[in-house]
Amino acid sequence: MIIVRPKLSGRYPIVIALIILSVSYATISGSAVGLTTVQWDEFVDLQIAESLSSHPLSGGSPDGSQARFPIYLTAFAHRFMQIVEPNFEFLDLLPVSRWISIAMTVLAIWGTFFLGSRLFNSPTGLLA
Numbered sequence: 001m002i003i004v005r006p007k008l009s010g011r012y013p014i015v016i017a018l019i020i021l022s023v024s025y026a027t028i029s030g031s032a033v034g035l036t037t038v039q040w041d042e043f044v045d046l047q048i049a050e051s052l053s054s055h056p057l058s059g060g061s062p063d064g065s066q067a068r069f070p071i072y073l074t075a076f077a078h079r080f081m082q083i084v085e086p087n088f089e090f091l092d093l094l095p096v097s098r099w100i101s102i103a104m105t106v107l108a109i110w111g112t113f114f115l116g117s118r119l120f121n122s123p124t125g126l127l128a
Contacts, residue, residue: 014122018113022106029105033098042097046090049074049097070097070104 053075074097081088116125 011122014113014126017126018110022109025109026102026106029102030099033095042094042101043091045071045074045097045101046093049078049093050090053078070100073100073104 049071052071056072056075074093077096077100078088078090078093081093112128113125116128118125
């Protein structure tokens with residue numbers, strides 16, 4: 001009796017590897033959300049988000065080194081929370097801000113893979 005096992009497509013191992021990378025990054029980074037050093041970094045981002053919330057196009061922060069898209073999402077989350085709960089404190093957004101940054105990094109992992117695989121091939125995209 002010959003047993004024929006279906007062959008996995010070449011995409012499944014790569015997708016599984018991307019999922020493992022994404023979940024492991026989110027787990028490791030998520031475990032550090034409550035640490036003081038991480039909160040300080042997110043506090044700086046919150047200050048920039050508050051500035052962008054007041055002046056969405058120009059902001060008011062001289063710090064141009066931070067990625068703006070996650071900070072815009074943080075400013076949006078702050079405005080949303082103010083609508084839901086008017087007494088919401090800006091500093092209560094620290095964990096939310098960190099999780100937004102983690103989600104953006106996971107998206108960057110997938111985006112880097114897709115760019116690398118389009119420009120070169122799937123193994124190169126995965127290595128990138």
